[in-house]
Amino acid sequence: MTTAVTIPRHGDTGGRTAVAARARQVVKAYGAGETRVVALDHVDVDIVRGQFTAIMGPSGSGKSTLMHCLAGLDTVTSGQIHLADTEITGLKDKKLTQLRRDRIGFIFQAFNLLPTLNALENITLPMDIAGRKPDAAWLRQVVETVGLAERLKHRPTQLSGGQQQRVAVARALAARPEIIFGDEPTGNLDSRAGAEVLSFLRRSVDELGQTIVMVTHDPVAASYADRVLYLADGSIVDEMRNPTAEQVLDRMKDFDARGRTS
Numbered sequence: 390m391t392t393a394v395t396i397p398r399h400g401d402t403g404g405r406t407a408v409a410a411r412a413r414q415v416v417k418a419y420g421a422g423e424t425r426v427v428a429l430d431h432v433d434v435d436i437v438r439g440q441f442t443a444i445m446g447p448s449g450s451g452k453s454t455l456m457h458c459l460a461g462l463d464t465v466t467s468g469q470i471h472l473a474d475t476e477i478t479g480l481k482d483k484k485l486t487q488l489r490r491d492r493i494g495f496i497f498q499a500f501n502l503l504p505t506l507n508a509l510e511n512i513t514l515p516m517d518i519a520g521r522k523p524d525a526a527w528l529r530q531v532v533e534t535v536g537l538a539e540r541l542k543h544r545p546t547q548l549s550g551g552q553q554q555r556v557a558v559a560r561a562l563a564a565r566p567e568i569i570f571g572d573e574p575t576g577n578l579d580s581r582a583g584a585e586v587l588s589f590l591r592r593s594v595d596e597l598g599q600t601i602v603m604v605t606h607d608p609v610a611a612s613y614a615d616r617v618l619y620l621a622d623g624s625i626v627d628e629m630r631n632p633t634a635e636q637v638l639d640r641m642k643d644f645d646a647r648g649r650t651s
């Protein structure tokens with residue numbers, strides 16, 4: 390019998406809530422007194438299940454902080470974060486670690502692969518550590534989606550940067566997390582390799598029903614998303630649906646112009 394969670398197809402919530410993650414009135418402040426910095430200022434956001442969401446905004450606007458708070462990698466100063474129906478704000482460290490391991494996938498700018506393991510071993514490592522057996526059919530589908538079927542026996546040093554990041558994408562997808570967070574996942578790649586990885590992220594949303602949230606500075610990367618959220622000074626100030634790279638670029642220029650005149 391399989392107990393694997395069914396990841397809903399595009400547009401189908403599979404009986405689960407349509408909101409994969411939710412922030413309500415989230416404040417995150419660092420430091421105290423004169424050095425206090427408010428990185429997030431009463432942020433409300435719903436991350437829709439089965440969608441690809443990009444988070445953009447000027448440097449220091451709070452993008453990484455928002456992602457880290459949504460993913461339970463950082464605590465909030467006030468407000469609530471929910472992952473589906475679970476409130477994660479207030480969870481003790483052990484429960485939070487367990488929740489991240491079992492329900493969330495991560496892709497970082499640095500690929501974070503283990504050099505002594507081959508691609509397949511890297512992909513299944515988190516599940517091996519958690520003592521979970523990979524679902525063979527799902528693993529095959531993920532490996533095919535990210536185009537790695539021919540390279541599973543290769544070690545990271547035998548792969549290009551783009552291929553290494555595809556291994557990291559497959560590793561995030563393999564455990565069938567409810568949501569994947571990417572912090573500049575294409576930041577270390579040239580534009581061709583970046584486009585490949587972004588297409589695989591897009592396919593994993595369209596074909597595997599994955600939910601993805603990605604922080605990026607790159608308008609081209611953001612154009613792969615269904616929805617772009619714009620942060621400025623710790624607040625969500627705008628959003629765009631089905632964006633093109635040109636529209637995102639224009640919006641960013643608008644921010645820069647306003648920043649200069651304010």
Ligand SMILES: Nc1ncnc2c1ncn2[C@@H]1O[C@H](COP(=O)(O)OP(=O)(O)OP(=O)(O)O)[C@@H](O)[C@H]1O
Binds near residue numbers: 426446454
């Ligand atoms: N650990 C920390 N201690 C103190 N201040 C911090 C800390 N982390 C972030 N900040 C501050 O919080 C604000 C938001 O930072 P954050 O890294 O979330 O922005 P960002 O939009 O991701 O920036 P970038 O695009 O440059 O990565 C900034 O003013 C930053 O200096």
